[in-house]
Amino acid sequence: MTNSRETGTHRVLILGAGYAGMAAAIQLAARGKRREDVRVTLVNAQERFTERLRLHMSATGQPVAELSIPELLEGTGARFVRGWVTAVDADAKLVRIDDDRVLHYDTLVYGLGSVADTAAVPGVEDHAYTLNSVQDAELLADRLARLGRGTVVVGGSGLTGVESAAEIAERYPELDVVLVGRQEPGAAMSPRPRAYLRAALARLGVRVLSGVEVVKVLPDAVELAGGELVAADAVLWTSGTRVSPLAAAAGLTVDERGRVVTDATLRSVSHPDVYAVGDAAAIRQGYGVMHGTCQGGMPTGVHAAVSIVRTLDGRRPKAFRFGYYHTPVSLGRHDAVVQFTHPDDSPRRVYLTGRMAARYKETVTASPWPTYGRMKKLPASGAFWPRGGRFTRIRGAR
Template sequence: MTHHLVVLGAGYAGLVAAKGAARRLRRHGGVRITLVNASDRFVERVRLHQLAAGQQLRDLPLRTLLAGTGIQLAVARVTAVDAAARTVRIDAAPHVLTYDTLVYALGSTADTTAVPGAATHASAVATHQDAVLLHARTQHTRGPLAVVGGGLTGIEAATELAEARPGRTVHLVTQGEAGPGLSERGRRYLRGALRRHGVTLHEHTRVGEVTADGLVLADGGGMPADAVVWAAGFRVPGLARESGLAVDGRGLITVGPDLRSLSHPEVFAAGDAVAAYGPDGSASRMSCQTGLPMGARAARNVAAALTGRTPGPLRLHYVWQNISLGRHDGLTQFTRADDSPVPALLTGRASARFKEAVTRGTVLALRR
């Protein structure tokens, strides 16, 4: 009897999980793999700030990336998962997929729910469609831009947008410090790079509301802007919570060290949708650097479970944080395994070239 493995999501984690499982199970007959994704293209999420600034990204059709693997691609949006019945409902034929084993890797979206008006008036940069819409919104205006969020996404968006339109006023607004995972030396370099790009940094500044005209700050002040870019955190859709899978307070699937659902052992999860933890016990950050090893571990553990071996634990070991600061500048903050910063940095053009090499190498690995 054929065992049906269904993988939901073809981002970094899902694509690695599907291709890794296919490779490991190639000689194990009786396993069919279906990969479900809303688009027929792989999206380099780490480059979406470039797309928002008007740059062309490489076209990466999933059918090309899956060629020779035997994986069946279903281009459809997942509308429901029934963990009890082991079914997935999608918005295209055959509309219902029945699985024996499931890998849930549907990722995250921008969290525009925390501040009034953000969902209506702000643009995000978390999906391909977000980036396309943001570019369309900003390319014909010359007024100020406000980017909310001092993490990697906000920093990269602010510097890329400022570089694309020299002389344009760009504000970067964050309720804490910009680049919270950086060393003090790293933060000094970051502040200098923002100044060189003409980005005005507003640290320890809370946003109370987003309007059609810009930001209303929590202290009552205002910040006019032609467009607001929302990069102040991510959230997952309610799909996992509604499916019957055990989730935490954020809606992330709770898993054991082997990435198996705590409530449904036939379900593995990877990427931003998972409540996984690093070496120090803290929650892992949502990133490509987390999603790739999760996807690889999910592939190994699915193969192990289907071939009578014992699945192994996920071990996250961080190495660096790579930050683009436009096309010709960058900041690579080297870290300990628990993601805490060490003094070592790589900056400037060398960092920009390094990140480009890592990003291209990731796609090359996904092709293979």
């Protein structure tokens, strides 16, 4: 790694303050407090930290904490820049943001994340709500509050769709909620927790249409592949995700979904001065390519920070190793199902349901504020991420 010729300072630029980007920024700043040769800058489009795991609550009008990114960075020495990233020049090592500012870097951490794919199905962009941001969730909350009676279709039977359908049905029992998707809800779970999930949705009055595909979203309905129309006064789209095209446009090697392809240490295979973290990265482990979750995102951010410090100290970064631990799914405020998993995300026999599962999920998906606060106080010799409500040391962090 080289330092800026002008200042002698190594400039680390982190794009995106999601779970992964924020973890990278705080971990790197904490480990570099006593160094004067590293400057950490975090770029994000807004000052508010988005708790994506709670957007289904915001979408039903429930209050959630407003977390400030600048406040969270206080005392770390990391600098915050608010702005939309409009271009990355990986060869010139610079980033452009929407107010025409240009930010230079020596090392880039690319963590711009993913959003709901509103382009794959006609009409989604124009007629459906998403949970891409707090603002998007609040738009849906306003619509639901004004509906009175009617039908809400949730497109996508993955975990986000299930949690959203359950939350809407519990919060607004007068509404008809229809969950539509190609797979059965909880398809990756073992039979008993999957059955519990389906029974919970039924108790809440959620109508499930599985094994079907939405081919078009209309102003007042969704059209299924067989031509059937399902009436809808509001549509929430949670099916599929897409990443920013900026990485591909920058010349970084990306996979078929546009995610940055990394080596074992999370460096771009085409540009080793770029690390990719979270949903923006195609990270291969022994069981395959990781899928995007907060559970995996934060460890990638921490590992990138550790690797950067190791490299600055003249040591080689170590390979990233990660195994999944659980799949917690809320079913309203007082019910949930938690499927414990093998490292490859396949289900174990162990699971939790009911209020115990709800308390467990609340613990492991609680506000990241305390977690990030602990990161700021970590000793320089260790790196940790939260797992199952506790901190676990990263193997090879030293």
